[in-house]
Amino acid sequence: MQRIPGRRAAVAVGGSLALALSQSPGMAIALPGIPSVVAGSVAEARECAVPGVGPGLHSGIPTPSGYSPTRGTVSALTLFVDFPDAEAQITTEARLAEFFPATSEYFAESSYGALDYRPAPVHGWLRMPQPFEAYGIDRGVGWHPGDAQGYNRLMHDIVAALERAAGDGGADGEGRDGRPDGTPVRDTTAAGDGRADNPAPNSPTSVDHPAPAGDRSDSTGDTASTGDTGTTTDGADAPRSAGAAAPAPAGLNGRGVELDAADVDFSAHDLVNILTAPNAGPPAVEKVLSVSFPGRPLIPTDTGPLHNVSFIWSSQPGHTPHRVLVHENGHAFGLPDLYWTGEGPSPELTGHWDVMEQDWGPSNDILAWHKWKMGWLTDSEVDCVPGPGVTEHTVTPLGAPGAERAGGVDGVPRAAAGQGAGVAGTGVAAAPGATGTDTRLVTVPLGPTEVLTLEVRVESGLDEAVCRPGVLIARVDTHRPSGEGPVRVVDATPGSDGCLTLPDPQVTPGLSDAPHRPGDVFHDEHAGVSVEVTDADADGRHTVRVTRR
Structure with a gap:
């Protein structure tokens, strides 16, 4: 089979995330004085909607004016x-x-x-x-x-x-x-x-x-x-x-x-x-x-x-x-490029987990953070963890069918869609009708321009190449411009060759097995945040525990 050139060359990360992040799959993180576990979000979702800077393309919420409506x-x-x-x-x-x-x-x-x-x-x-x-x-x-x-x-x-x-x-x-x-x-x-x-x-x-x-x-x-x-x-x-x-x-x-x-x-x-x-x-x-x-x-x-x-x-x-x-x-729609255009070799960024980096090869979906940015996820589907404590979240796979979000639901004409009340934190208008209530995105702000995001990716209609289902963890920096790594996926198996049975030149192999599975723990020592995947059910829902100092 003729090799089809990919979007960019897959180059191993030279420690670009290692300065701030470390992880120990399968090892529990012991923190003194852990408070009681709180189920779900502990703040309004809008508190975790980290803004971007300027009118250009960025991952910040809300999207500046001038772009196309997204609902x-x-x-x-x-x-x-x-x-x-x-x-x-x-x-x-x-x-x-x-x-x-x-x-x-x-x-x-x-x-x-x-x-x-x-x-x-x-x-x-x-x-x-x-x-x-x-x-x-x-x-x-x-x-x-x-x-x-x-x-x-x-x-x-x-x-x-x-x-x-x-x-x-x-x-x-x-x-x-x-x-x-x-x-x-x-x-x-x-x-x-x-x-x-x-x-x-x-x-x-x-x-x-x-x-x-x-x-x-x-x-x-x-x-x-x-x-x-x-x-x-x-x-x-x-x-x-x-x-x-x-x-x-x-x-x-x-x-x-x-x-x-x-x-x-x-x-x-x-x-x-x-x-x-x-x-x-x-x-x-x-x-x-x-x-x-x-x-x-x-x-x-x-x-x-x-x-x-x-x-x-x-x-x-x-x-x-x-x-x-x-x-x-x-x-x-206001989304930035997630592939690398900066100086030097390309680090591993988001790979095949978002069409804004890799759009050749097998089908792939869009990151949950960007779906929230465009109003495709509502605030009721976003758990926000802005402060210290221990929270537990059951996260529904991103590709699982959801409630209809557009007009035409509950008797509301499609022509009226996009003219409803605003979706809090997103800067876009909410269409009337049913909205999802299952958690599909967990957000953990790490600073005024950075947020840690958790979502579940499994093989689905738009994610046909997922070979290691689990919790995808990513670091979003809303001040990084398009093409300079505004989103970086945290690899649960750094250094691996990936999990694709038949390697595809259009899929960054090292990130194909990036999701975290039950027993895996991610720890950011600098931010004082740990994420432990504790369970998964037959429908793909994963339970995660977030601990913040």
Whole structure:
């Protein structure tokens, strides 16, 4: 079987956690004067919602404004782009099918029904006026409003091509074949650069897709790339804030609506996906170019600025190729990159436990902390342990089915989802209806910017590669920026080769057996915190005891 390069090379940790953490699986921690054991949370969950810093991507709670809503109905305008030197060889329907309905189903399952993600595709390839090579698209290339080429030129050309298609009566007409039934699609090639005269003054963070393993030499890594500084625009041209209800279109297998070019209103959508022709640029196994520009308005249009834009290049191999879009849209939801882009060799960070680090290979879910950040876990499912004492918690597996969280529950229409009372500590709005009550996340603040998180991961629909079920312990540092290790999983078996029967190059092997099992104890001497896994039942629920000095 051909080896598919991974997101990053798996490099053993050189003691990056050892300075602060130590653990002794199977050994009890003796602390003097242990008080009575308290069952469950000892404080309101919001007391453990550690904030981040600034408007950019971070793991802090709440998520800054400007990103896409994460609950209720979310609309994703989806456009298709090819180039004169890379004409699409497939239909736009075939390209869409690489990602949908799988992406919508992923978000529905991971959010326990809180997120109703609906694509709004405009079928027909939008031909760019320049060859692909002319734009200078490469790994590490960001967006700058003053650029004559790059993503600034490309986005202006996309908007201009869409306007031409609208003026020509949409995608139908004489031109290239673009549909399975042979319906021709208008060739939108036209002279001129199509750029607006007044680019938006604010530049968003540029988020590159992780590079395949062994491909870091050709990339500067995933860096924050900005143009002019500024804050998110307020008023009518600003992206809709988290919690605003998106339109609720019907059709498209119940997950969206097909649009004509003339129907496009950028202000009516929460994010924009640009799916390029798969043959434009290098194959993903050689170099990953997919990138997102989230959080701030980009170039202006007649119906509002582009915002929360993700570009998907090439096609990912394997049976879950849609997860590249899940990863990129994760940035539109305010999630940071969890893989390493800093100096030096990459330490072991979160591995395959979150799609924001590894999104190739077998399916994987999203960390419980990030689910809470997005409002997919409610406060009633989060136990908070902010002070001294001994607490005991029974934690339900993250992938276990949960109560429906979105509208449509208890007679509440889906269109109303996202407009309910706020989810305490998360900064996003709660959808009316049923919420979960089982504990799925235990949080132990270690300082103003750090928190220890406990969750249970077992083999499930989205966690198909879990080979050692148990309690996953992670250290979250909300002041660490995207790409510099904001989350680091604590390995219960440091130095091991992992537990996968058939090793997968897309799964960091050393962290595949990271969860703690009954009898294992984790101890942070510096913070005075110990976590002992005391029991597990047949349904995967694990009992943990947290002791704080």
